[in-house]
Amino acid sequence: MEIAKVIVDVPVKQTDRPFDYLVPESMREWIEIGSRVGVPFGHRTVQGFVIDLVPRTGTESFKLKPIQELLDIVPPLSEDLVELAEWMSERYASNRIMSLQVMVPTALKGKAERYISLGDALDGQKAASDSGEEVLFVWGEESTSEKVQQDIIRFVKSRGQVPLQQLSRKYPNHAALIKKLLLGGVLLESQAIKDKLNKKTMKSIDLAVDVAAAEEALTSFPAKAQRQKEVLAFLLEMKELLPMAMKELLSTLQVSAATVKGLEEKGLVVTEDVEVFRDPYQGRKFRATEPLNLTDEQQHVYNNINGRLQERRHGVFLLHGVTGSGKTEVYLQTIQRCIEQDRQAIVLVPEIALTPQMVERFKGRFGDQVAVMHSRLSGGERYDEWRKIREGQVKVAIGARSAVFAPFSRLGLIIMDEEHETSYKQEETPKYHARDVAVKRAQQHQAVVVLGSATPSLESYYAARSQSNDEFAPLLLEMPTRALGNKLPEVRIVDMREELKDGNRSMFSRALHKGLEERLERGEQTVLLLNRRGYSTFVMCRSCGYVAGCPECDISLTYHQRSNNLRCHYCGYAEAAPEVCPDCGSEHIRYFGTGTQRVEEELAKLFPGIRVIRMDVDTTSEKGSHEKLLKQFREKKADVLLGTQMVAKGLDFPDVTLVGVITADSALNLPDFRAAEKTFQLLTQVAGRAGRHQLPGEVFVQSYTPEHYSIGHASQHDYVSFVREELLHRRNLQYPPYCRLILVTFSHEQLPVLIRLAENYTRILKEQANAAGWLGSLDRFSNDAFDVLGPVASPIPRIKNRYRFQCMIKWRGDVDAIGLALATARRMDDDVQAQKLQISLDVDPQMLM
Ligand code: ADP
Ligand code: ZN
Ligand code: ZN
Numbered sequence: 001m002e003i004a005k006v007i008v009d010v011p012v013k014q015t016d017r018p019f020d021y022l023v024p025e026s027m028r029e030w031i032e033i034g035s036r037v038g039v040p041f042g043h044r045t046v047q048g049f050v051i052d053l054v055p056r057t058g059t060e061s062f063k064l065k066p067i068q069e070l071l072d073i074v075p076p077l078s079e080d081l082v083e084l085a086e087w088m089s090e091r092y093a094s095n096r097i098m099s100l101q102v103m104v105p106t107a108l109k110g111k112a113e114r115y116i117s118l119g120d121a122l123d124g125q126k127a128a129s130d131s132g133e134e135v136l137f138v139w140g141e142e143s144t145s146e147k148v149q150q151d152i153i154r155f156v157k158s159r160g161q162v163p164l165q166q167l168s169r170k171y172p173n174h175a176a177l178i179k180k181l182l183l184g185g186v187l188l189e190s191q192a193i194k195d196k197l198n199k200k201t202m203k204s205i206d207l208a209v210d211v212a213a214a215e216e217a218l219t220s221f222p223a224k225a226q227r228q229k230e231v232l233a234f235l236l237e238m239k240e241l242l243p244m245a246m247k248e249l250l251s252t253l254q255v256s257a258a259t260v261k262g263l264e265e266k267g268l269v270v271t272e273d274v275e276v277f278r279d280p281y282q283g284r285k286f287r288a289t290e291p292l293n294l295t296d297e298q299q300h301v302y303n304n305i306n307g308r309l310q311e312r313r314h315g316v317f318l319l320h321g322v323t324g325s326g327k328t329e330v331y332l333q334t335i336q337r338c339i340e341q342d343r344q345a346i347v348l349v350p351e352i353a354l355t356p357q358m359v360e361r362f363k364g365r366f367g368d369q370v371a372v373m374h375s376r377l378s379g380g381e382r383y384d385e386w387r388k389i390r391e392g393q394v395k396v397a398i399g400a401r402s403a404v405f406a407p408f409s410r411l412g413l414i415i416m417d418e419e420h421e422t423s424y425k426q427e428e429t430p431k432y433h434a435r436d437v438a439v440k441r442a443q444q445h446q447a448v449v450v451l452g453s454a455t456p457s458l459e460s461y462y463a464a465r466s467q468s469n470d471e472f473a474p475l476l477l478e479m480p481t482r483a484l485g486n487k488l489p490e491v492r493i494v495d496m497r498e499e500l501k502d503g504n505r506s507m508f509s510r511a512l513h514k515g516l517e518e519r520l521e522r523g524e525q526t527v528l529l530l531n532r533r534g535y536s537t538f539v540m541c542r543s544c545g546y547v548a549g550c551p552e553c554d555i556s557l558t559y560h561q562r563s564n565n566l567r568c569h570y571c572g573y574a575e576a577a578p579e580v581c582p583d584c585g586s587e588h589i590r591y592f593g594t595g596t597q598r599v600e601e602e603l604a605k606l607f608p609g610i611r612v613i614r615m616d617v618d619t620t621s622e623k624g625s626h627e628k629l630l631k632q633f634r635e636k637k638a639d640v641l642l643g644t645q646m647v648a649k650g651l652d653f654p655d656v657t658l659v660g661v662i663t664a665d666s667a668l669n670l671p672d673f674r675a676a677e678k679t680f681q682l683l684t685q686v687a688g689r690a691g692r693h694q695l696p697g698e699v700f701v702q703s704y705t706p707e708h709y710s711i712g713h714a715s716q717h718d719y720v721s722f723v724r725e726e727l728l729h730r731r732n733l734q735y736p737p738y739c740r741l742i743l744v745t746f747s748h749e750q751l752p753v754l755i756r757l758a759e760n761y762t763r764i765l766k767e768q769a770n771a772a773g774w775l776g777s778l779d780r781f782s783n784d785a786f787d788v789l790g791p792v793a794s795p796i797p798r799i800k801n802r803y804r805f806q807c808m809i810k811w812r813g814d815v816d817a818i819g820l821a822l823a824t825a826r827r828m829d830d831d832v833q834a835q836k837l838q839i840s841l842d843v844d845p846q847m848l849m
Pocket of ligand 3: 571
């Protein structure tokens with residue numbers, strides 16, 4: 001193929017299309033779909049990805065420029081990932097280059113030249129071929145490619161490191177072979193000396209001459225260099241195992257480095273730095289675990305998933321299992337089957353730093369076959385894990401949302417734990433949701449997706465229950481009881497309005513206070529959750545629980561201190577902040593917000609000597625701090641673990657018998673139509689932390705609106721009733737899952753200009769939708785619908801001196817809302833250019849505040 005279609009790394013709308021480049025003769029064999037290349041663009045050289053290769057038709061421009069350089073030998077992206085990127089760009093209205101970039105590790109985005117050196121797989125190769133196992137490279141059998149291979153290895157070895165360009169020029173016709181050597185670990189690709197990644201290396205030693213010459217040298221060795229002779233004789237004896245670790249040689253023979261140096265000066269041996277993979281979990285012992293005998297519920301679920309796995313057919317399952325039902329054990333055993341099929345598995349977790357126990361369980365079962373893509377790894381460490389995956393050295397990749405791009409070639413299973421978590425949605429471009437990407441990717445590979453949660457997202461649950469013909473619709477599997485047979489903890493709701501009435505102005509109710517006292521006496525532990533997301537301020541009456549809400553949108557109004565008024569962040573409705581409660585006339589009406597620090601101070605005052613571990617963004621910013629704090633708590637170095645949502649997730653401590661939620665309502669009143677759903681999820685999660693083992697658990701949920709259905713149903717552990725009620729609200733107000741949303745955000749330095757342009761956009765959008773016959777049809781009976789709300793000021797109205805406005809598109813059915821939103825943005829390109837307007841689209845937004 002002579003023409004390459006390249007997406008260049010110039011992330012603006014005007015360049016968001018493939019550009020044609022000539023593939024020079026010398027690169028023909030090397031360049032593939034997914035290759036990263038350097039190409040001339042304007043007056044400079046930029047990076048790009050090859051997304052297609054086509055023959056010359058003769059109609060191309062004469063001015064086609066050739067690709068300048070190939071940046072890696074093994075393309076960082078496979079063809080299926082390139083295809084996935086294309087799909088993502090359309091699905092999330094994002095630039096193609098951003099979709100491609102998000103799939104490769106940051107380390108590969110640098111401009112540094114690539115070098116090739118020898119890998120350490122040669123030893124393994126030789127050992128394996130001796131034992132008769134199937135190997136990639138057969139030693140001893142002479143063929144042309146065998147000769148070339150030896151030649152290449154010798155060439156690289158003699159130079160230590162060869163620039164990639166040099167190697168491809170020297171062996172232009174052996175691209176396939178060199179790629180094979182790279183994938184087999186015989187050769188290594190790196191960013192060489194200036195490498196900001198600082199590859200970890202090991203000093204090793206090898207013969208510099210062939211065996212015959214070495215034996216020859218041995219016979220005529222000068223008598224005074226006995227030690228050197230000893231080393232040489234030893235190396236010859238061990239010739240099958242060369243190169244060997246220098247350390248090993250020195251300690252076995254008890255010789256000094258100077259001795260080796262002498263040999264090196266005679267040209268008989270070479271020492272070199274061989275790269276070793278950095279394993280971030282190196283030195284950590286993981287308790288090995290054996291598969292458990294599944295309970296009946298688990299067995300049923302397992303049979304279903306495994307059935308589909310054996311058919312090697314695409315399928316999506318929604319596993320709704322209560323906290324402690326043993327979902328993880330099901331994951332582990334299905335992965336086991338997947339590995340036995342010689343396929344690979346991806347495990348997605350909401351935030352890997354918060355799930356050390358999850359990592360432990362996977363490492364415990366699968367050991368070295370697991371790569372952990374930890375967000376707090378260094379760039380180099382992450383690159384190593386990525387490469388282990390690509391080279392097939394591991395079978396399981398576990399990580400947060402971007403692990404969905406783990407470059408496995410035989411993907412069989414993708415597991416997404418806590419599928420309802422918002423962190424699966426990326427908030428920067430490309431604003432993808434890992435759940436949708438997982439389903440798409442699994443489809444490409446005929447793989448199975450398992451979405452697990454105790455509180456599935458309404459979108460997933462609704463899709464599963466409505467049994468549509470959509471092939472993406474998940475099949476519902478349920479595990480309603482705990483695997484160990486213990487009951488879900490008793491949850492008591494405490495009405496904080498009553499507390500105030502009885503003269504208790506503290507943030508702790510009498511019941512929670514007493515509970516804490518008892519735990520301190522008995523030496524048991526408590527988890528306290530301060531339910532606070534973002535820094536939203538809403539107005540609430542402490543006497544009756546009244547919260548100011550928008551009459552149009554059914555979300556709480558946000559308090560604006562400067563103007564002393566309340567505003568709706570969806571539609572723009574505004575009213576003056578009340579002095580007294582409009583419902584009960586009380587003066588105890590004020591805007592809300594309590595910090596963890598204040599709770600900590602109050603605890604210290606009420607319970608002198610109490611030991612508290614506070615876990616929030618302030619105390620966990622350092623690498624490894626989460627793990628450290630949790631370890632301290634597990635070792636019972638504290639009585640109370642106090643924190644934000646971080647304390648709710650996946651933790652399993654035997655001595656925690658009390659869980660307290662300081663104010664359940666604070667998330668309920670965020671200006672977000674998912675507020676009730678998120679509150680229900682959080683309460684269910686945190687309640688699941690108590691009494692997981694022998695000791696029974698107790699949960700206190702403090703609330704000013706205890707009659708709210710999300711609090712009531714959470715206290716009964718009743719997901720289905722909650723969903724039924726919540727779906728009614730969503731249907732009445734036309735929110736997902738009954739429609740889909742696109743959030744369009746505009747920003748500009750000058751407010752009047754911004755408002756004018758945002759209004760322009762909305763107007764054009766409406767005109768177009770009207771012309772297509774879509775507009776205004778958003779009621780609950782029509783299959784196709786399209787509606788636009790706004791423009792209004794964004795919840796965060798100014799960031800970095802730029803004002804922000806937004807509008808929200810609601811749509812469903814066959815209307816091409818994404819295409820229209822994007823096309824309208826394109827039509828405003830002139831404003832974007834001339835006025836420095838920024839427009840960004842968020843398809844299926846999760847964060848609405
Ligand atoms: P989930 O992930 O659904 O919250 P876990 O997988 O953490 O639940 O399981 C809860 C507890 O039950 C764990 O301590 C786990 O070891 C135990 N467990 C799970 N399955 C079994 C089983 N089949 N037999 C015995 N114990 C089990
Ligand atoms: Zn009131
Ligand atoms: Zn409103």
